[in-house]
Amino acid sequence: MKKILLIGLLLIGQVCFGQTKDLIKVPGTKCSLIPPDGFVIASNFSGFQNNETGTSIMITEIPAPYQSIIDGFTADALKMKGMTLIKKQTIDFKNSKATFFNVTQSANETNYFKQILVFGDAQQTILVSGIYPEVSKSIEPIIKEALLSTVYDQSQNESPLDAAIFTVDTSNTDFKLIKYMSGSLLYSTDGKIPTEKPILIVGNSIGKVPTQNRKKYAEERLKKLPNGNQSIIKQINEITIDNLNGYEIIANGKTKNNIPELIYQAMLFNDKGDYYMIVGQTKENFEKYLETFKKITKTFKRK
Incomplete structure (x- = not known):
């Protein structure tokens, strides 16, 4: 939707990646991932949360081309949304390419770190965001591992x-x-x-x-x-x-x-x-x- 803000590798070559027993389906999406210990399915967004640490993993499926979303993730565009771009890199992901962002953002007098995995195709883009307060920065590699475990399954019921x-x-x-x-x-x-x-x-x-x-x-x-x-x-x-x-x-x-x-x-x-x-x-x-x-x-x- 042209009014939807912000906001995969979906079926490149008609390949569909299946689930394993470790993956947990994310309600409202066609995605599954392996959340870190202590994370539970979130009650008010698509993803997982750890209330004790104030950490969350959020999945957003956007009906827009992957490249157009990536092109919009510039340092200036992120700055307008209150975020500072720390690093942007292209990575290998599920036999194709994805983009991985590291950004920071302040909210309610707290500084947060965000890791954002972005993948998709010409029709749809998936954003998998790991968000955690600066005091919990040690969890960064664990969050990244969880994001990279994401699987998109076209046949999964979004419900x-x-x-x-x-x-x-x-x-x-x-x-x-x-x-x-x-x-x-x-x-x-x-x-x-x-x-x-x-x-x-x-x-x-x-x-x-x-x-x-x-x-x-x-x-x-x-x-x-x-x-x-x-x-x-x-x-x-x-x-x-x-x-x-x-x-x-x-x-x-x-x-x-x-x-x-x-x-x-x-x-x-x-x-x-x-x-x-x-x-x-x-x-x-x-x-x-x-x-x-x-x-x-x-x-x-x-x-």
């Missing part, structure tokens, strides 16, 4: 609805489920990603967020959407869904090609610093799709 920790009802609407990615369910009206048709993204936060001023946070989050800095907020309404309080924002925005679009964003917060987010965007039939976005949002439920 996107099982991977998500929430549900929404899109029946009797135009929206079709595409996939689960980075804690989010992706929908579009034509069943394609990328697409120029209306889209819907329903997801959960991966990290904790400030809860002092939720309304302000929701407004700031809207501005972080692609081209969100051009969005003009028309309405902000308080909402309560599934016993969660939050804010519904209706805004007029523009695409990168300067085409007007309607943006609908709903954010629901719990008392633990987590949030859930529903984003709908359309360049057509604003009134119809605004009603649809609201209808689907009201069906949101946590599992």
Whole structure:
């Protein structure tokens, strides 16, 4: 999806790499890997986590060509996302080539290291990211070993609805489920990603967020959407869904090609610093799709 941010060797020559007894399937993906000791399947993203060390391994499958993703991973592009490129190298991976990145990033006054394995083909790219705080830097070789154990299996059932920790009802609407990615369910009206048709993204936060001023946070989050800095907020309404309080924002925005679009964003917060987010965007039939976005949002439920 042109609006999906960031965010294999998949079937080069129609070769499919099978699983071994040591590999563990990653819910919501076609990938498996061997996680380090102490890691468990993550509850709010596709991957594994170790809560004691604050370390995680996250898998993101992007429906975009491998080379275009690699070309976008420049030092300047990473810097704009708050990351510093330390090293970039091409490596041999599963009888083909992949790219391995080492970067650093600060968040919540903590410095994190990231190792990112990127592989793919002309249709899809897989990012396998190992993230750990600087104080746990000694785990670096163990994380790298886990990343390099990744296997992509085209026949593996992604089970996107099982991977998500929430549900929404899109029946009797135009929206079709595409996939689960980075804690989010992706929908579009034509069943394609990328697409120029209306889209819907329903997801959960991966990290904790400030809860002092939720309304302000929701407004700031809207501005972080692609081209969100051009969005003009028309309405902000308080909402309560599934016993969660939050804010519904209706805004007029523009695409990168300067085409007007309607943006609908709903954010629901719990008392633990987590949030859930529903984003709908359309360049057509604003009134119809605004009603649809609201209808689907009201069906949101946590599992």
